[in-house]
Amino acid sequence: MTPTRQGSFRLFRLAGIDVHLHWSWFLVAFYQISTRPDSYSSPGWKILEYLALFVIVLMHEFGHALACRQVGGSSDQIVLWPLGGVAYVNAPQRPGATLWSIAAGPLVNVALVPVFLGLWWLDRANNWAHQLPDFHVFLRSLMMINTVLLIFNLLPVYPLDGGQILRSLLWYPLGKARSLQVATGIGFLGGATLVALAVWEQSIWFGVMAAFLLMNCWGAFKHSRALLKVARLQRRSECRCPECRSSPPVGTYWGCGQCGKGFDMFEGPGVCPHCGAVHEKVTCVDCGCRTPVASWARTGESRPLTQVEVPAPASCDVRT
Ligand SMILES: [Zn+2]
Ligand SMILES: [Zn+2]
């Protein structure tokens, strides 16, 4: 349950990243602005404050997107919606790359802290509380918003940034699949706590947030089980993915581009036994990279088939 291009329109494009705004943002913005208590002399400031919140969110999302690219991944879209923002990132499937792509978002909020402290110091030095009372309130609100965003996002509840950071750290000792399973388990606990909080506080907002967390957690949990299944497949140890060095599974896990039937890409190799079509490239089931079949190093000696745990991929550029 994340917003997509559907129902959203493009605001602008920056550094090759399209920024979209979901239609529901307007509804919630209108509701939030109109129901907020008046702490300014004119309503224009309330609108400005709400917009500034999303500027901070956008900077956070750009942190994710640019960091993901830095480590060799791809990211070309950010969608803003009432719950904040979503940066669509495709980070290389290794723990370090994922960790940096996720951590860079909250780090933007951390970097904003001294900026706000500086402005706060100017505020006090120039007595803006009396000279520019509206700006004084505005500044205080933004400091608050940035701090709350930082703390909330760092909660170790999957799929919040904190939960994903935890997952990336667990990836080192537990592997790709198990780490996701543990992180989503903690995510379910966090989501349940938020449900209780929503009932206790009678807050629709917490309820919507809890539903969002739980649905995402459920999706990720199912994904972790699929990953675990893949990790347990019997492997063809004489071949290795040129990107992540993991061996391909033995079995009909690839679909033929010509006849559509499933076959074992490494049996032929690359030749479909049903129609005879020759496939030049193969997708790695572990890292998702598409590479020439010929580049999957064959050691020559036919070692016995073993069950292997998927190793942490070294580097790859995920293409979908
Ligand atoms: Zn984030
Ligand atoms: Zn075929």
Ligand SMILES: [Zn+2]
């Ligand atoms: Zn691979």
